[in-house]
Amino acid sequence: MTKKRLKLGIFGFGCVGTGLYKVLEEAGSVEANIKKICIKHADKPRPINKKYFTTDKEELLLDPEINVIVELIDDAKAAFEIVSKAMKNGKAVVSANKKMIAERLPELLKLEQTYKVPFLYEASVCASIPIIRNLEEYYDNDLLTSVSGIFNGSTNFILTKMINDHVSYPVVLKEAQEKGFAESDPTLDVEGIDPKYKLCIILFHAFGLITQPKDIFNFGISRISDFDLNFAQQRNYAIKLIAKCNKNGNEITGFCAPTFIEKEDPLAHVKYEYNGVVLESAFSENQLMIGKGAGDKPTGSAVLSDISALTYDYKYENKKYKHVDKNLKLVNNGTYKVYVRYNDTFSNFEDFSSIEEKFTSPYGNYFIGSINLETLSQSQWIKNKNINIIFIS
Ligand SMILES: NC(=O)c1ccc[n+]([C@@H]2O[C@H](COP(=O)([O-])OP(=O)(O)OC[C@H]3O[C@@H](n4cnc5c(N)ncnc54)[C@H](OP(=O)(O)O)[C@@H]3O)[C@@H](O)[C@H]2O)c1
Missing domain, CATH: 3.30.70 (Alpha-Beta Plaits)
Known part of the structure; x- marks a missing residue:
């Protein structure tokens, strides 16, 4: 198969955008060049030559030479406009925006189908852990019953620091933001909303179910007190923000909530900004994937993997969705x-x-x-x- 040469138009040069730039440079193996980067604030200092930057999105979206738009901004509404216009203009799209994908999946699928362009978003779920492509390809024939785990690097970092290092909640939240682990709006992390977006994307690729984030129960970690931490210590529990979905016949349950888990539970050993995904299925039984769930290069590496996949014309087949039991529902x-x-x-x-x-x-x-x-x-x-x-x- 001949590899395609890609010309990239990137939206966003924050934590993930700079991470992508670094891994693209350092890997040197992907047939892709950055042509232009669109950002919001023209005057911000940038670590690379300013000739790359523009605040005019049309410079990327209307450039016939740019064949891939990489959307890495922190605004889901603006991201949808960018992504939909890119697809309408026949460009492949890579995104890390879980909020946009979880909330607007049916519209995005329609665009992908109508304009026949690939739309990949591996970095949107658990950053460096290759969960979406595994759900798409590897778990195509096995009978998955449950996907669960720690899907948010920022809150896992906060909980680990609070419990292991005895750092107070406001101090560690600031540290998570400075390290680029937290979302621009940290309530999305600490109230358990961000992992719910990821759960929606997982539900689609694991079981073919389209659901809205508002229909899934979530509770966050912002109310955890010293009293709760003492309780955990006395009972020898770890506290993790767990997201979980379970399939039973044609019913699926899902939630995201802080959870006491036994110290022997493999997820108890997933610390700091790491994420862990537990897959349960009929034949392979339990499997655990661990990797960094936030940060510039780990997230950039998942974006790079999508770009690399595009050089081979890869696209999600959405097989589970195409063959879904019409009675499958969230309860x-x-x-x-x-x-x-x-x-x-x-x-x-x-x-x-x-x-x-x-x-x-x-x-x-x-x-x-x-x-x-x-x-x-x-x-x-x-x-x-x-x-x-x-x-x-
Ligand atoms: N950080 C992580 O570890 C991580 C992990 C997985 C997924 N993600 C997702 O990746 C995306 C980016 O996150 P991030 O952490 O890199 O955000 P960030 O550090 O806040 O950077 C956001 C970037 O988007 C640019 N921007 C915002 N609105 C724009 C617009 N309308 N047009 C053009 N550029 C715009 C900003 O421009 P200026 O530089 O001019 O302000 C900035 O460069 C988000 O969807 C996030 O959920 C992040």
Whole structure:
């Protein structure tokens, strides 16, 4: 097969954009050259020759020589405009924008189909871990039942630093932002929204299900207190922000929530900005993939891998989606064991099907109970900032 020579138009030169530039230069093996880079702020100092830069998106989108648009900006709305115009102009697209992909997948699929251009986005899920292409190609014939794990590098970095290094939450959040691990809007990370975007993309490639992020339950790590950390230490638990989807017949459940896991659980050893993906399937049973889930070069390497794949005209076949059981649907009907910590009083015990343990003290109170996911997601008490919940694995 002859390799195509690619001319790249890149949007965004922040953490991932500069990472891509570095890995493209250092690898030297991919048949691709950068022609132009579109950024937002013309006056920002840049580490490379300013002849590359423009703030005029048309310079890239209308250039007939540019055959690949690499979209690496931090604005999902603007990203959709760029990506759709690029596809309409017959250009292949590579993106890392999980928010845009999770929220607008049906429109993006339509564009891809109508204009017959490949649209690849490996970096959008767990950065350096090659999960999408594996779900597409390797897990095509095996019966996947569940995909779960740590899908957010920034919160895993924060939790590891808080628990192992005893650094306070505001200090470590700032460090995660400085290192480029956190999203521009860190609430997307710490409230468990970013891993939910990734879960939506995984649901599509693992099971062929299109779902909206708003339909998946999420809870973040911003309410975790010293009391919760002490509880974890006493029980020999690690705390991880876990995203999980499970297939049972034609029903799929999914959630993203902080979770106590046993210290022996392989995911407990996934630390700092690393991510871990556990795949469960009928024939291969359990498998774990670990890799850096954030940062310039690790994320840049996944983008580079997509660019390299384009030199061979690779595109996602979306086989699971094409052959999906039309009755497959997302449901919130599982029952989960949850630790609930509250400051003063808690008066909604009737939401729980059983209570296993209760503890009150001048320093804080908690109970452990089992609750249906739908009841939990519809509850009002969960909005109270003085209440924290952590799932128990
Ligand atoms: N950081 C990570 O570890 C990571 C990992 C996986 C995926 N991602 C995803 O990768 C994307 C980029 O993230 P990042 O961390 O690199 O963001 P970032 O460091 O904040 O950089 C964003 C870049 O986008 C440019 N930009 C913003 N709006 C623009 C517009 N309308 N037109 C042209 N350029 C625009 C900015 O221009 P200026 O330089 O002029 O401000 C900047 O160069 C996001 O979708 C993010 O979710 C990031």
